[in-house]
Amino acid sequence: MNFKNKIGLxxxxxxxxxxxLIIPSDGSKEVVWDIVLLDKAQTKQYKKLEDGQKxxxxxERGHKVMSAFDVVLM
Structure with missing residues (x-):
């Protein structure tokens, strides 16, 4: 599959x-990011997440909702 990179908050x-929960800047529906699925090394990188970060x-289509993956802080 070909996944396009998106930007959001x-x-x-x-x-x-x-x-x-991520709001895409292109106006598409909000997507869920399940951080629990990351391994421990990846999880440490996201300890300082704050609301409003870019x-x-x-x-990708998740089980019930659209899900974010390969998330990178900007």
Whole structure:
């Protein structure tokens, strides 16, 4: 599959649940980012996530919702 990179803002991040919601800048629907799926090395990189941060990401159809992956802080 060919996934396009998108840019967006982190609407909220819940450390306890390991979930984040991203608002794509292109006006498309919000996407969920399940941080729990990352390995421990990757998770350390995202310990300082804050609402409103700009991110680049890719989107795929999840089980019930659109999901973000390959998320990179900008």
């Amino acid at each position: 982190l609407k909220w991040f819940n450390r306890d649940q390991g979930l984040a 991110v680049a990401f890719k989107v």
